[in-house]
Amino acid sequence: MFRFTARQVWSCFCATTAFAATVEAITSPIVAKGPPCVTNNGAVQVTADCVDSTYNTVIIDAEQDFATPVAHRRVSGHFSETNIDFNIYLPKSGWDGRFFQLVYPLQNSTAEDHEIGFGADSGGYTNHVAGGGGYRADAAVAKLSRTIAARYYQSDRKIYGYIYGASGGSMVTVGAAENTFDVWQGAIPLVQAITISNPNSFCIRAMASLVLESQKEKIRDSVRPGGDGSPFSHLNALEKEVLTEVTELGLTLESFEDWEGLAGNRTNFLHTFRVLIPPTIAALDPTYVNDFWTKDGFLGTEKSDLGDFYRKSVVEFNTTVKSVLIDSAKVPVAFTLAKSPSTLPAYGLQATIKSEDGKSALGQFTIQITKGSQTAEIDPGQNTTVLAMISEDSRIQVDNRAWLAGSAYHRYQVPTQSDLYGYDYLRKADGTPKYPQRNVLIGPTIARNASGGATYTGNITTKVMVMDSLEDFDAFPWHADWYRTEVKEALGDRFGQNFRLYYTENADHYLEPVPQDQLTRIVSYHPAYEQHLRDLSAWVEKGKQPPAETTYSVSHGQIKVPASAAQRKGIQPVVVLTVSGKTQIVTMARQAVSFKAHIEVPPGTGSVTSVEWDFEGTGHFEAAGSFEKGKAVLDVTASRSYQTPGTYFAAVRVTSNRNGDANAAYAQVANLGRVRVVVN
Template sequence: MGSLVGAVQPNDSLCTTLVADGPTQITPDCVDPIYQSPIYTNHSDETSPLKHRKVSGYFNATGIEFNIYMPYHGWEGRFFQMVFPTQTSVASAGEIGFGAEAGGYTVHVAGTGGYRADAAVAKLSREIAREFYQQPSRKIYGYIYGGSGGFFKTVGAMENTVSVWDGSVPLIQGIPISDPTGCSIASLGGLVLGNQSRELQDAVRPGSNIDPRDILNPVQRAVWDEVTALGVPPAVWEDFDGTGRNRSQVYELLRAAAVSLKSIDPTYADDFWSQPGYLGTEKSELGHLFRSSLVEFNATVLQVNRNAQSTPVDIMLNASPSAAPRRNWYDFTIQSQCSGVKKGGTFTGHMDPGSGKVIIYSDNNSTILNCLEKGVKVRVDNRWYLALHTFHRHEIPTGEGYYAFDYLRNEDGKSRYPQRSVLAARTFAQSASGGGTNTGNITGKMIVMDNLMDNKAFPWEADWYRTRVKKYLGDQFNNQYRLYYSDNADHEMGPVEPAVKYRLIDFTGLFEQHLRDLSAWVEQGIEPPLATKYKIQNGQVEVPESASERGGIQPVAHLKVQNGTRAEVQVGSPVTLQAFIEVPRDVGKIVSLEWDVYGNASFVPMDFGTPSTIVNVNVTHTYKTPGVYIPSVRVASHRYGEMGSSYFLAYNLGRARVVVK
């Protein structure tokens, strides 16, 4: 049985909003009316990944679970708290180990929209920690961090709480137009550029001597220019399936957006296919491409397969699309009458072309799904799916600083396309951030880490928020805010997927070091390293080539083959790979160096001597088979030059091209 603690007393002050329907303001002394009654379910001593006390619980009447992990040794009076909208209450071994290594305990709360549950546990954790460490008057510093959807939660927290957390590290910047706009833009590129995907991948790889625009037809070139100007980094198309197709769940994110849009803006898809100004009606090659991609047909259910709860999980139809080059989702509208459900109930799923099998998404309305049985008539279409590919054209933000979207405006500043009356993207962002609107009014120190290979929330968006913060803070800006860009890193936190390990780094160590820099800034007044220098050009963030000019905390690695980024050699001829590696001033030393001579993520460590701020090394290799190879060197720096450390490692890559004939 759990034990009820901390229930609100009659004279406790409840947390409130500043304006009607605004975000709830959380302070150390107020009590959140939703998260006011924590129930402890477990206190246990754990040994993995290190000895610590684990305290588990949930909030009464909410089901929101949490865990607090307090190491027995090395605590220095702080805690770290990662947030994400859909995370469980269980922290990973890496989070717990990092927290302890950085002198803190770890707080982890099951994901919610917004920051209120996270704030309630953050406050509760201080009481628990003071008792556990037997330091009843100890000031405890708190740091919140999170990426993607966790960025929205982190920013919402720092703009709408006071002294709950002392600082934050938001990762992978999202702003009020990121969702679903980012996926809309990338999907448009994926659909239109798809038949040139192989050529495009090669054109953006290191050592290419081809301009990507030169291999595209006029329609494709116009779309390339559009998605690039709106922020898609050209280099991300090397992973075409991850950027414009579904390897990184782009289609699934569009489907999630459609679920909400059908309530917020229900006529969007119909307008796309019937009103002027939308591609569904536009008399152009691009409009024709969309209309020729439209799938609409009637079918009859032949078979229904159900799970243990008797809910349909897949069905077999008597018809299917003749061709489906991309694994997109479809809407299925029930045409038959069903008890308890009006004719016209819809659900979504994806189809196996040619077989008629439909895999049903698990989050569909179970009442509608229970109408499915043999003989039921359904209408199948991909109208919403296609319409969302240009959603970004019809919800151009009107606020200050969205300069990338000027590409979609005429010279007079007016949009080239009809605009929706409902701003769905802003609604999505407010939901994730707990009602926050990205005002820039941060209440603690903030270090933002954004990634230059992000194919969902584009790098310029971090600059947009930086401008908001600077406008609000004025003269205090440099005392509270820093922005760092990381190279060769994308949108996904955690270990890099095997499919892209040859071209991307695990950036966990980078944000771990940012968190350690943040705690030193807050607690000791030690200024963090120089922020990354950059400029914005045509919607793209550009950083200097050298580490000394670029700044930040990430090493810079350049790889040359026979003094260039490209070499053409004969089979059996030795090739010299030259690595030039530099760490920005006062941020550490190189502690690891690995070679991947074939460009297939088969990294082999190399002994390069003692840790140093500058490392120049060569390796000679003989390729025995003709082909195009993209060799790389992967390096890591550590602030204190500690070789063998598992934490705080700042990775980067250098890559080049070898053509073997």
């Protein structure tokens, strides 16, 4: 715990009380006192009273009062000699002895209004720390905030803390759950990433993007509502092989409906993979790309249909620079090529600056060349020293070899932990890898850097609830089941009193906002984790058992859940939508169509608070007519006629609330039901 002299504490709180005004920073440092935190297996173990040597001096920069989103005091500060700053948001009223802390490696120190409002509505204040310090900076602020809150609220009660984070934030959260002691009393990793999620999940998606692009519409139609549910039957032998590989490794079949998110530009996947994955591989495994194309056992030399496909996908040419476009900082942003092939891939191009004799490589960076264009646009974030070498008549080699090699990297990154069962597909019967393995596994390195040192032993020191999404194409759903097993083995008899896993149907990796064109098939998981946070605090503070975990099974890398709410459990309502009693119907224009939504809320988790229809499948919903309020199980019907021929994916969206309060601003847990309507 940070310790203060009375004068230091008083100076913090009396410095400024202003309404959104600029204030003079307090420059006197607040130096923490206490025993130093110790390190175990490379991770700093943070206790309630130890002092982290990096985050031991605090500067409080400002205190201000704000009226929105709720009346609150904001305390702003930073850690001396670091780039980590933070804000603590203390609501003026309603505080009930707790705080909530959202974490993410790349976030800034400013909390969103919704985050602050939820904390206040749930009896808590909100901490928000700039990312980059793993869990350690967050822990330092958590401890500091207790002293600040005790003074502000003039209270000596025990203050409970809850940490949560999604994706990379789940890594920070696990780092905290495994390496801190009584700093937080509960933790929620969301859409959980583990030691092999990055880069392997990106590589698996890239392989799917490369090989299955030409068949995306057939796969999408098969997995959509009313489809035949058998995408493999539409593919040739090579395509079946790849779809089998990527789904066995965890890429969810349902997520193929959102091809642009899984493998395209809706989530900037193509850009992200191009500018991050090959350079990361080059930095940590510099000989990989050359080995991929030259050594036995790698796909680049493999005598197979897939090997042939990869070799035929290579684009490579040499050219020179005709002219260079620079920005205001005199850094090249584009250049015109003397020549380029008439057809180029839409992704994956890398440029290499060559020496005057063309024999040496001087530097590399990634580019995009629009179809039919001779202009190469340089991706943002490239090495400016390398870009400074570009000039008129520079020799340039362009190829996509690094991208292609990167899309198969997961084959050569099979985890050494045999219990990571999703990778059994890449193992022989005796448990050894099918393909040659690299000397370095870069996934654990990335995970440790993001988390601050988590080793994913499962040896958690606080109560943990994991919430995962069933259509997540970034952090695959089985990863959360694997971590659950790690925790169960580590805790033994204590497991049931310290861990829960919940799956959310019809949700993917992205938090907010859900894109308009995806609203008809995806719900935000934001309200669900709000309820989980409330359940977690009740579990910690009052010993109230949370709802039962989601019931599920795992088969061939896919997580499956029961059809009924009573069997599935968890907290999310279950929605089954039918049209004339089926999942699809063929009808005529201007003919009435009957819809029925059967809705079940898991026992003991609330009742239905809203029902909305999207008959056109556009993501624009309209409220249903009256339905019986306060029900956990009900049927809602509707009728619609379509004026224009076409195929429509009609949807019904349902929310439930623990208290059945339709007006509650938070914890309105959502789900969807969908059907296909073909209008002739």
